[in-house]
Each structure stands twice: as structure tokens, then as C-alpha cells.
Amino acid sequence: xxxxxxxxxxxxxxxxxxxxxxxxxxxxxxxxxxxxxxxxxxxxxxxxxxxxxxxxxxxxxxxxxxxxxxxxxxxxxxxxxxxxxxxxxxxxxxxxxxxxxxxxxxxxxxxxxxxxxxxxxxxxxxxxxxxxxxxxxxxxxxxxxxxxxxxxxxxxxxxxxxxxxxxxxxxxxxxxxxxxxxxxxxxxxxxxxxxxxxxxxxxxxxxxxxxxxxxxxxxxxxxxxxxxxxxxxxxxxxxxxxxxxxxxxxxxxxxxxxxxxxxxxxxxxxxxxxxxxxxxxxxxxxxxxxxxxxxxxxxxxxxxxxxxxxxxxxxxxxxxxxxxxxxxxxxxxxxxxxxxxxxxxxxxxxxxxxxxxxxxxxxxxxxxxxxxxxxxxxxxxxxxxxxxxxxxxxxxxxxxxxxxxxxxxxxxxxxxxxxxxxxxxxxxxxxxxxxxxxxxxxxxxxxxxxxxxxxxxxxxxxxxxxxxxxxxxxxxxxxxxxxxxxxxxxxxxxxxxxxxx
Amino acid sequence: xxxxxxxxxxxxxxxxxxxxxxxxxxxxxxxxxxxxxxxxxxxxxxxxxxxxxxxxxxxxxxxxxxxxxxxxxxxxxxxxxxxxxxxxxxxxxxxxxxxxxxxxxxxxxxxxxxxxxxxxxxxxxxxxxxxxxxxxxxxxxxxxxxxxxxxxxxxxxxxxxxxxxxxxxxxxxxxxxxxxxxxxxxxxxxxxxxxxxxxxxxxxxxxxxxxxxxxxxxxxxxxxxxxxxxxxxxxxxxxxxxxxxxxxxxxxxxxxxxxxxxxxxxxxxxxxxxxxxxxxxxxxxxxxxxxxxxxxxxxxxxxxxxxxxxxxxxxxxxxxxxxxxx
Numbered sequence: 001x002x003x004x005x006x007x008x009x010x011x012x013x014x015x016x017x018x019x020x021x022x023x024x025x026x027x028x029x030x031x032x033x034x035x036x037x038x039x040x041x042x043x044x045x046x047x048x049x050x051x052x053x054x055x056x057x058x059x060x061x062x063x064x065x066x067x068x069x070x071x072x073x074x075x076x077x078x079x080x081x082x083x084x085x086x087x088x089x090x091x092x093x094x095x096x097x098x099x100x101x102x103x104x105x106x107x108x109x110x111x112x113x114x115x116x117x118x119x120x121x122x123x124x125x126x127x128x129x130x131x132x133x134x135x136x137x138x139x140x141x142x143x144x145x146x147x148x149x150x151x152x153x154x155x156x157x158x159x160x161x162x163x164x165x166x167x168x169x170x171x172x173x174x175x176x177x178x179x180x181x182x183x184x185x186x187x188x189x190x191x192x193x194x195x196x197x198x199x200x201x202x203x204x205x206x207x208x209x210x211x212x213x214x215x216x217x218x219x220x221x222x223x224x225x226x227x228x229x230x231x232x233x234x235x236x237x238x239x240x241x242x243x244x245x246x247x248x249x250x251x252x253x254x255x256x257x258x259x260x261x262x263x264x265x266x267x268x269x270x271x272x273x274x275x276x277x278x279x280x281x282x283x284x285x286x287x288x289x290x291x292x293x294x295x296x297x298x299x300x301x302x303x304x305x306x307x308x309x310x311x312x313x314x315x316x317x318x319x320x321x322x323x324x325x326x327x328x329x330x331x332x333x334x335x336x337x338x339x340x341x342x343x344x345x346x347x348x349x350x351x352x353x354x355x356x357x358x359x360x361x362x363x364x365x366x367x368x369x370x371x372x373x374x375x376x377x378x379x380x381x382x383x384x385x386x387x388x389x390x391x392x393x394x395x396x397x398x399x400x401x402x403x404x405x406x407x408x409x410x411x412x413x414x415x416x417x418x419x420x421x422x423x424x425x426x427x428x429x430x431x432x433x434x435x436x437x438x439x440x441x442x443x444x445x446x447x448x449x450x451x452x453x454x455x456x457x458x459x460x461x462x463x464x465x466x467x468x469x470x471x472x473x474x475x476x477x478x479x480x481x482x483x484x485x486x487x488x489x490x491x492x493x494x495x496x497x498x499x500x501x
Numbered sequence: 502x503x504x505x506x507x508x509x510x511x512x513x514x515x516x517x518x519x520x521x522x523x524x525x526x527x528x529x530x531x532x533x534x535x536x537x538x539x540x541x542x543x544x545x546x547x548x549x550x551x552x553x554x555x556x557x558x559x560x561x562x563x564x565x566x567x568x569x570x571x572x573x574x575x576x577x578x579x580x581x582x583x584x585x586x587x588x589x590x591x592x593x594x595x596x597x598x599x600x601x602x603x604x605x606x607x608x609x610x611x612x613x614x615x616x617x618x619x620x621x622x623x624x625x626x627x628x629x630x631x632x633x634x635x636x637x638x639x640x641x642x643x644x645x646x647x648x649x650x651x652x653x654x655x656x657x658x659x660x661x662x663x664x665x666x667x668x669x670x671x672x673x674x675x676x677x678x679x680x681x682x683x684x685x686x687x688x689x690x691x692x693x694x695x696x697x698x699x700x701x702x703x704x705x706x707x708x709x710x711x712x713x714x715x716x717x718x719x720x721x722x723x724x725x726x727x728x729x730x731x732x733x734x735x736x737x738x739x740x741x742x743x744x745x746x747x748x749x750x751x752x753x754x755x756x757x758x759x760x761x762x763x764x765x766x767x768x769x770x771x772x773x774x775x776x777x778x779x780x781x782x783x784x785x786x787x788x789x790x791x792x793x794x795x796x797x798x799x800x801x802x803x804x805x806x807x808x809x810x811x812x813x814x815x816x817x818x819x820x821x822x823x824x825x826x827x
Binding site: 140141142184189317330456 | 540546547550567568569570573575576579580604605607609652655660661662681682683684685686689693694696697698699700712718788
């Protein structure tokens with residue numbers, strides 16, 4: 001079947017009125033849970049699974065997929081408005097998005113995020129339709145050594161995430177790596193940093209750490225001075241993008257879409273890297289890197305596009321190979337199975353209406369999201385005018401409920417409290433939380449792939465150089481380091497890492 | 502007036518005496534929660550959700566599935582062990598219930614004394630699979646190949662105590678040969694690497710492998726059950742390949758906290774049996790490459806027997822493999 005007839009089959013399924021309705025319900029619900037801090041798509045899809053029993057397979061999966069990418073949209077809203085990222089990708093958006101909101105530019109930040117996401121979603125959906133099977137095959141060439149090298153490259157390049165002291169940024173990455181070590185070592189089962197608490201055997205919950213270190217810390221900082229607190233942004237300049245804004249976001253959106261589309265296909269954690277990678281790329285390429293971390297619109301548009309593109313392309317390994325790229329995708333596999341379909345290489349041939357219907361519905365869903373979200377920008381921004389004494393207990397409450405709902409583990413709530421205080425102290429010491437979160441997310445992956453590669457090679461480190469993809473990635477990483485230390489470009493580097501004060 | 506008071510008093514007295522009996526009879530009057538000690542979307546979760554939906558119809562109350570993952574399923578099990586024994590909090594756990602005592606040094610519950618058994622649910626067969634271009638062609642070849650190449654073969658598993666690891670331990674034990682174990686965070690990522698030819702072998706539940714086998718994406722050598730299975734009828738059993746009496750299936754059981762009213766247990770057993778007989782459940786299980794257990798297995802006695810036997814078996818195998826309890 002050629003692409004056109006496949007797509008027309010897909011659209012005939014997706015444009016069925018009840019499917020449009022459920023697609024809309026999905027993205028609406030997704031936007032809402034994305035906006036509520038902590039309650040992520042994982043918990044929502046898990047709760048809704050039983051309801052989907054009564055729907056037919058296409059409708060059920062179209063709705064669940066809608067929740068997932070809808071939440072990617074919604075998640076950026078709270079990250080921008082109140083510095084409360086619900087997942088790793090939104091953490092990057094929070095860096096510059098929140099600074100924009102503090103300057104009264106919450107509207108443009110939200111609009112840039114929505115437009116970038118729409119563009120990225122459209123392109124990625126097309127990629128998914130055109131190249132899903134070969135892309136998934138190519139991704140399988142990524143084994144442990146390749147992932148290790150990719151993450152090394154990611155970590156080295158992402159030092160640009162910091163806009164303060166480079167030494168502090170490095171310290172934060174290392175601290176993040178250490179926090180990522182908490183829990184049971186998967187290779188030997190040895191508990192590390194668990195203090196005998198079995199609740200910590202599974203490691204620290206990402207959402208709890210992110211909510212604490214970004215959101216709660218920010219609230220504490222706001223509360224320390226009754227008069228200067230600022231979450232209730234007083235002045236909102238404009239809701240829409242200026243011509244200048246448009247000019248500035250075009251290239252970042254294009255690059256973000258490219259980066260996200262490629263990384264999203266990798267099932268071993270590529271989507272996690274996408275927004276970090278896009279942010280680093282934008283900061284490197286920007287003519288005014290000093291603005292990053294202080295409200296650069298490129299720092300919102302790029303990562304948001306990358307994140308949304310990756311969200312779409314991460315369906316590629318799921319739908320063509322039956323392998324989940326992350327927990328939400330694992331849940332989608334459960335949804336497929338509950339519908340009596342085992343996701344795998346056969347789905348595309350045996351269930352063409354389902355496969356193409358879901359793909360077509362993603363495009364429709366993205367359109368619905370833009371229609372839904374752009375008018376809401378004004379409403380969200382208004383939310384900031386809620387008196388802070390009412391807003392902050394609500395934020396804390398929702399964040400705790402949402403986090404608890406993931407695992408029903410009370411230690412996740414303790415973790416929010418602990419990391420809230422720690423995040424506050426870090427702000428006071430002038431350390432930034434973003435590199436810490438990067439280390440926390442990538443550290444465990446780095447270790448896992450390093451050790452697995454070494455086990456497979458039976459202890460021979462040459463495996464990283466003998467395999468061409470891995471060798472290329474490591475060479476790029478080396479080049480990045482050399483560029484950073486070469487004296488002739490020292491001046492440029494200094495511009496990138498402007499020392500504070 | 503006097504009579505009214507007397508009637509009231511009698512009524513009150515009667516209701517206290519009959520309280521528990523009445524409660525059991527009316528059970529359930531509120532939604533029942535089944536705790537799954539693993540993340541949503543995994544095979545155990547899927548099995549639970551199918552059963553829960555059917556039981557909910559029979560009990561006339563919503564049966565809610567709650568995922569309490571972490572620490573190899575011991576967190577969720579511990580939570581149910583400590584829950585009120587009123588029949589409203591249940592546990593659906595798999596073979597891990599019997600390996601936990603050997604794998605965890607300080608377990609906050611005793612699988613045998615802290616739970617009341619309701620019944621077995623399903624026994625999911627496992628399959629021995631390998632990357633598409635792995636050399637051996639048949640099960641016989643594979644046995645010879647393993648004996649010859651030993652540690653040069655990479656065997657993927659989902660970490661300490663996972664079903665995939667237990668299967669490997671039993672195979673290595675039977676062949677008296679060690680392979681190189683490569684742990685993953687679950688068999689999902691392990692399957693990715695098997696598809697990509699990054700590793701040689703794995704042993705996983707039919708729920709995860711059937712589709713890939715049928716699509717010819719991976720090579721299958723054997724099933725781990727004593728009999729061949731319906732979905733993959735051409736696959737020999739490991740016993741046929743000379744690994745005598747090899748029997749491994751991921752059995753799932755339904756439990757309540759110890760001390761739950763026997764009348765409630767009886768009600769739940771009946772409901773479980775009815776759910777397992779449901780055609781819809783049977784079909785969905787078949788899609789997963791498994792089948793509901795027979796009605797005489799979905800009983801407290803059968804599950805207790807299974808649990809006791811398996812705890813004894815695994816404490817030996819795990820000790821022999823030198824896996825230390827944490």
C-alpha cells in the first residue's frame with residue numbers, strides 16, 4: 001500500500017465523528033493533567049484504561065495517544081507560569097519560560113511553545129507516516145555502547161544549560177549523577193544510598209525531585225520576602241508574539257523539530273535527551289547566548305518543539321516493533337493488549353486501519369491542541385493574578401496529590417519536601433537546578449549502558465571505539481571538549497558561560 | 502413505648518452479634534481494590550485488569566486496580582499485608598511472591614502467614630528465544646551450543662529475581678554451564694536489544710514473545726512448561742530437549758490479608774472462578790499466549806500448595822546460584 005492510500009485510509013478512520021470527539025477529549029484531558037503539576041499522563045492513562053474497554057480499539061487508542069501528547073503541551077504551561085515542570089522535558093522549558101513569565105512575557109512564551117509544538121508535531125507525524133518501519137530498523141543498531149556514547153556527548157554538550165559559574169554547573173551535574181544512583185543496582189541487586197528503606201529501592205521518583213527542586217524551592221524563595229514575592233506577575237505586557245519574536249523562533253523551531261524527531265525514535269531514552277539537546281544547540285548557536293536563562297524565547301521554542309517531535313516519533317518503535325520507549329509507551333502496550341492487539345511488527349499489516357488511523361488522528365489532535373491552547377493563553381496568564389496566599393497552597397497540594405498518585409509511595413512526598421528545601425538552599429548559594437536534573441536523569445542511563453556494554457564485550461573497553469556509530473559520537477564529544485578548551489575560542493566560550501556578577 | 506424500646510434494644514443486640522455474618526453476606530458494599538505490585542502496562546497488570554473487569558461484573562461493585570510498584574513487588578505485597586482484612590484490599594502477585602523470601606533479607610511480611618489465599622489465576626508459559634541470526638537451528642543444537650560456548654553467550658534478563666533470570670538460572674543449572682548474564686530494566690528493553698541482535702538469548706513470558714516469534718523477528722527454541730502450548734504448537738518443550746522435568750511458568754495468584762472472614766474469601770473465590778470462566782477473559786488471555794487456570798486450581802488450597810512448594814524450590818535454586826539476599 002502506498003503512502004497516499006494509507007493516509008487516506010487513516011484519515012477516513014480519524015475523521016469519523018466519534019473518533020474526533022474522543023481525540024478531542026483525549027487532548028483536552030491531556031492538557032488538563034499536563035497543567036496540573038505532578039499528575040502526568042502515566043497516572044491518567046492508567047486510571048482511564050478500564051474505561052477504554054467499552055470503546056473499540058481505534059477510538060480507545062486515539063484517545064489515549066491524545067492524552068499523551070496533550071500532556072506534553074499542558075506540561076509546558078505550568079513550567080512557564082509557576083516554574084513547576086511535571087517531567088524532564090518541561091524542566092528545560094522552565095529555565096527560560098519562567099524567566100519570561102517573570103518579565104511579564106508569559107503570553108508570548110506560551111504562544112511560542114504552542115506554535116513550536118504544533119509545527120513539530122505536524123512534521124513528526126509526517127515522518128511517522130512516511131518512514132516508520134525503516135527508522136525503527138535503524139534505531140535497532142543502537143546498542144549499549146552507542147547509547148553510552150550518545151549520553152556522554154549529551155552531558156558534555158549540555159554544560160551549556162548553566163548560565164552561571166561553570167564550576168557550580170559541574171558540581172550540580174555530579175550531585176545529580178549521585179542522586180541518580182539511589183536505589184537498587186540492577187546488575188547485582190545491591191541497594192545504594194537507601195539507608196535500609198525499601199521504599200527507596202526503586203530510586204528517587206523524578207517527578208518528586210523535579211517538583212521539589214523547581215516548584216517548591218521557587219515558592220519558598222517567593223515567600224521569604226513578603227513584599228517582593230512575584231509569582232503573581234503584576235504586569236502582563238502582551239499575549240501574542242511580536243514580529244521580532246516570530247523571527248527569533250523560526251530557526252529554533254526547525255532545529256528542535258529535527259533534533260526531537262531523530263532522538264525520539266531511539267527506544268533507549270532518546271526522547272529524554274531531546275529537549276536538553278535542543279536547548280544546548282540553541283544556546284551554542286545564538287548570537288546572544290547571554291540572554292539564555294534570563295528569558296530567551298529561543299530557549300522555550302526550541303526545546304518545546306524538540307519535545308513534541310520526540311513525543312510523536314517515540315510511537316515509531318512502539319507501533320512498528322512493539323517496544324516501548326518509556327513508561328507511557330509501556331502503558332500504551334497494555335492498552336493495545338487489553339484491546340486484543342499485541343503491538344509488534346504485524347500491527348501495520350494486520351491492522352492497517354488502526355495503525356494509519358492513529359497516525360492521522362495525531363495530526364488532527366495537534367490541530368485541536370493549537371485551537372484549544374491559543375485562546376487559553378489569556379486564561380492561563382490570568383491565573384497568575386490569583387492572590388499568592390491562595391495560589392501557593394493549591395500548587396503544593398496538587399503537586400503532592402499528583403506525585404503520590406504515580407506510585408502511592410509516601411516517600412515521594414517526603415522527597416518533595418526534602419528537595420524543596422534543598423532547591424531553596426541551592427538558589428541561595430547561586431547554584432542552578434537544571435544541570436542537577438540533567439545528571440539525575442542521565443546518570444542512571446549512563447551507568448546502565450556503560451556496564452552493559454562492558455559485560456557484553458567481556459570487559460574490553462575497545463567496544464566503544466570499534467563500533468562505528470559509537471566511535472563517531474565519542475569523536476563528536478571529544479571535539480566539543482577541544483573546542484571548549486582551545487584558547488583561540490576561549491573568548492567565545494567565556495561569552496557562553498558568563499560568570500555571575 | 503416499652504415494646505418499642507425492647508424491640509430496638511433487641512435489634513441492636515442482634516445486629517452486633519450478627520454484624521460480621523451480615524457484613525460477609527452483603528459483601529461487597531463498596532469498591533474493592535486489587536493491588537498490583539508492578540507498574541501499569543506490564544503483563545501482570547494486564548492480567549489483573551482483565552480479571553478485575555470480569556469480577557466487578559459478578560460482585561456488583563467496581564473492582565479498582567491500583568499499581569504499587571517497587572522493590573521487586575515487595576512494596577505492594579507489604580502494603581496489602583498491612584491493610585485491613587475486610588476484603589476490600591486484595592493483592593494479585595506472581596511467582597515473585599515465592600522468591601521474595603530468598604531474595605530479600607528483611608521482608609516486612611511472610612508470604613505464608615500474612616496472607617489468606619483466594620486462588621490461582623493463570624500460569625503464563627515462558628519461551629526460550631534468541632536473536633534472529635543466532636547459530637543453533639534446533640533445541641538440540643542449542644543445548645550443544647550452550648555447553649560448548651558457555652560464557653561467550655550473552656543471556657539477557659530483567660534483573661535480580663525477575664522471571665527471566667529465574668528461567669536462566671534453571672537452564673544453566675540443568676546444563677551445568679554458565680552463560681554471561683546481561684541484566685536490563687525489564688524485558689521490554691531486553692527485547693529491543695534482542696531484536697537488534699545486540700545480545701544472544703533470553704527467556705521471557707509468552708505475553709511478550711509470541712508476537713515477535715510469529716513475525717519471525719526472533720528465533721524461538723522451546724517452551725518452559727511440561728506440555729507444548731496452543732499458540733506455538735511447533736515449539737518443543739525443554740524436557741523434550743533433554744532438560745528433564747523442566748517446569749517453569751509464571752503463576753499468578755490472588756490474595757487477601759490474613760484473617761479475612763472465610764465467608765468473604767469464599768465469595769471472592771467464587772467470583773474469581775466465574776471471571777476465569779468468562780469467554781472474554783479466556784480470549785484475551787489466549788491473545789497473551791496464556792490461559793486461565795481450571796476451576797479446581799482457582800481455590801485457596803491450590804494456591805497455598807503452589808506457594809509452599811515454590812518457596813521451597815526457589816530457596817534451593819537461588820542459594821545454589823549464589824545470589825545473595827539484600
